[in-house]
Amino acid sequence: MTVMFPWMRRGIPRRCRCLLHSAVQLLCCAFAVFIFALLFILFFRAILIQHRLDVELGARPEETKDLVDEARSMERAERLAGALKIPTISYKTDQQETQAFHTLHDYLQKSFPIIHSHPAVKREIVNELSLLYTVHGTKSGNIPYLLASHLDVVPVNEKGWAHPPFGGFIANNTYIYGRGAIDDKGGVLGILEALEYLLEQGYRPHRTFFIAFGHDEEVSGKRGAQEIAKLLQQRGIKELDFVLDEGFPVSDELIPGTSRPVAMVGVSEKGTATVELSVTGTPGHSSFPPAESAIGILAAALARLEHNPLPSMFGYGPEKNMFEYIAPHVSSFYKTVYSNLWFFGKMMEYKMESQPITNAFVRTTTAITLFHGGVKENIVPPSATAVVNFRIHPAQTVNEVVDYTRNIIADPRVQLKIKRSRESHPVSPHGPHSVQYQMVSTSIRQIFRQAIVVPAVFIANTDTRWYLNFTTNLYRFLPTMVKLSDVPRYHGNNERISVEHFHQAVNFYYRVMKNADLLILNGHTTRPFAAEL
Numbered sequence: 392m393t394v395m396f397p398w399m400r401r402g403i404p405r406r407c408r409c410l411l412h413s414a415v416q417l418l419c420c421a422f423a424v425f426i427f428a429l430l431f432i433l434f435f436r437a438i439l440i441q442h443r444l445d446v447e448l449g450a451r452p453e454e455t456k457d458l459v460d461e462a463r464s465m466e467r468a469e470r471l472a473g474a475l476k477i478p479t480i481s482y483k484t485d486q487q488e489t490q491a492f493h494t495l496h497d498y499l500q501k502s503f504p505i506i507h508s509h510p511a512v513k514r515e516i517v518n519e520l521s522l523l524y525t526v527h528g529t530k531s532g533n534i535p536y537l538l539a540s541h542l543d544v545v546p547v548n549e550k551g552w553a554h555p556p557f558g559g560f561i562a563n564n565t566y567i568y569g570r571g572a573i574d575d576k577g578g579v580l581g582i583l584e585a586l587e588y589l590l591e592q593g594y595r596p597h598r599t600f601f602i603a604f605g606h607d608e609e610v611s612g613k614r615g616a617q618e619i620a621k622l623l624q625q626r627g628i629k630e631l632d633f634v635l636d637e638g639f640p641v642s643d644e645l646i647p648g649t650s651r652p653v654a655m656v657g658v659s660e661k662g663t664a665t666v667e668l669s670v671t672g673t674p675g676h677s678s679f680p681p682a683e684s685a686i687g688i689l690a691a692a693l694a695r696l697e698h699n700p701l702p703s704m705f706g707y708g709p710e711k712n713m714f715e716y717i718a719p720h721v722s723s724f725y726k727t728v729y730s731n732l733w734f735f736g737k738m739m740e741y742k743m744e745s746q747p748i749t750n751a752f753v754r755t756t757t758a759i760t761l762f763h764g765g766v767k768e769n770i771v772p773p774s775a776t777a778v779v780n781f782r783i784h785p786a787q788t789v790n791e792v793v794d795y796t797r798n799i800i801a802d803p804r805v806q807l808k809i810k811r812s813r814e815s816h817p818v819s820p821h822g823p824h825s826v827q828y829q830m831v832s833t834s835i836r837q838i839f840r841q842a843i844v845v846p847a848v849f850i851a852n853t854d855t856r857w858y859l860n861f862t863t864n865l866y867r868f869l870p871t872m873v874k875l876s877d878v879p880r881y882h883g884n885n886e887r888i889s890v891e892h893f894h895q896a897v898n899f900y901y902r903v904m905k906n907a908d909l910l911i912l913n914g915h916t917t918r919p920f921a922a923e924l
């Protein structure tokens with residue numbers, strides 16, 4: 392049976408029919424060649440990137456036996472649980488549970504006797520509530536590094552918890568529950584446990600390092616990490632080799648195309664802007680109200696903001712790099728997609744926008760976090776205020792976000808005031824020549840054996856902002872594991888860490904302390920710095 396195409400009908404002269412038929416055939420061939428060439432380019436690019444990264448990153452590190460003893464992991468879990476019982480809450484910059492911080496200082500002192508009596512370790516209280524430890528190395532002349540975590544936690548909503556948030560409860564010898572378990576007392580205790588074990592083994596770190604525990608990270612870090620940074624500066628510390636602070640946990644089952652866990656190391660972090668919106672009305676009797684109240688005007692403005700999120704910036708910032716690093720480790724289909732975001736960007740963007748945690752990678756996020764208005768049920772409100780917290784994608788600036796907000800609100804009755812802002816952080820080195828990044832990556836892979844380690848932009852904020860002047864090597868990573876279902880526990884209900892993952896956290900910091908010493912043996916960090924170290 393011959394197929395009859397429309398241009399082959401009898402009404403059209405035979406010559407034209409032949410010409411048209413040949414033209415269509417030619418077009419079909421050209422289209423097929425185009426598709427074939429496109430697939431070839433996409434796949435070839437994926438192979439090229441894979442090859443480059445394989446060459447750059449080399450093989451998985453050897454399995455190490457030099458780890459923290461597992462036999463005492465329950466004992467360590469109980470010490471963390473003890474710290475979780477102490478409610479070191481930050482409500483606002485000038486409102487904290489100050490007494491609890493003193494209790495925590497004493498608790499740490501009692502719980503880690505070797506650290507607190509060791510001649511090579513100096514502990515200082517900075518600005519009353521923060522802690523700075525200096526661990527003096529045996530070899531002078533090396534640039535020190537800094538490990539950071541924070542002592543404060545965010546407030547809780549007791550009702551939503553299965554176990555009391557400040558009860559230090561360990562469920563079935565498996566999960567340690569409590570506010571701060573992952574953010575960030577797991578980090579504080581993880582670092583101290585690692586150091587305690589290191590010193591107990593009789594190991595003296597070769598190079599000097601600092602441990603900085605700020606007390607107000609959750610409300611800016613101005614009184615904690617900023618003061619620690621000032622103190623270091625006053626002591627003549629001009630340079631730090633690297634800073635390692637809280638960041639992404641290792642995520643399981645979150646990246647399409649691989650069943651392996653992915654460890655994203657924050658090599659930058661999003662900017663932030665906290666904007667207060669306010670409307671002033673005329674108070675009066677609620678029995679003859681105006682057509683629009685201050686609360687109504689503000690609520691409408693906020694609804695406009697929520698319905699008009701900032702545009703996707705996916706592919707315009709350093710996040711593109713993250714997918715290229717994942718590409719070599721995923722199935723062929725995703726390898727091609729992740730290596731060619733210039734082509735598949737829209738498809739990926741669509742997928743990422745579907746969940747809050749992945750949406751945060753794509754755009755500047757808008758969170759309405761506070762709303763106040765009204766004084767009494769029968770008074771027309773004199774004013775209403777709200778606070779909106781933006782986390783700014785690296786391809787945008789604070790000014791752009793504020794201009795966008797003003798345009799969307801488009802109502803002169805709504806006043807905008809920037810309460811706090813900061814641009815996104817510069818991207819830290821993360822290639823094959825960055826020995827500091829590679830040291831962090833190796834330490835991760837020594838503990839999380841299956842993990843794919845990739846650079847990423849951290850979507851939240853950390854105390855690293857206060858150390859930006861000391862080094863370009865700032866890394867944000869939390870050595871624990873989360874699944875998608877665990878993500879709401881951050882600043883939410885039922886925060887917890889498993890005993891096993893806490894043990895991995897201790898081991899990770901232990902490896903960092905050992906591996907950082909190996910860097911100086913290889914002669915990487917010998918440069919002059921402050922004499923008193």
Ligand SMILES: CCCCCCCC/C=C\CCCCCCCC(=O)NCC(=O)O
Nearest residue numbers: 574609639640642645749851852853878881
């Ligand atoms: C392809 C993308 C995969 C995304 C997988 C991401 C998994 C990460 C899981 C959780 C990240 C949550 C980070 C929360 C950080 C907390 C630090 C903090 O509270 N800082 C203060 C602040 O930002 O206000």
Ligand SMILES: [Zn+2]
Nearest residue numbers: 574575608637
């Ligand atoms: Zn934190």
Ligand SMILES: [Zn+2]
Nearest residue numbers: 545574609882
């Ligand atoms: Zn937090």
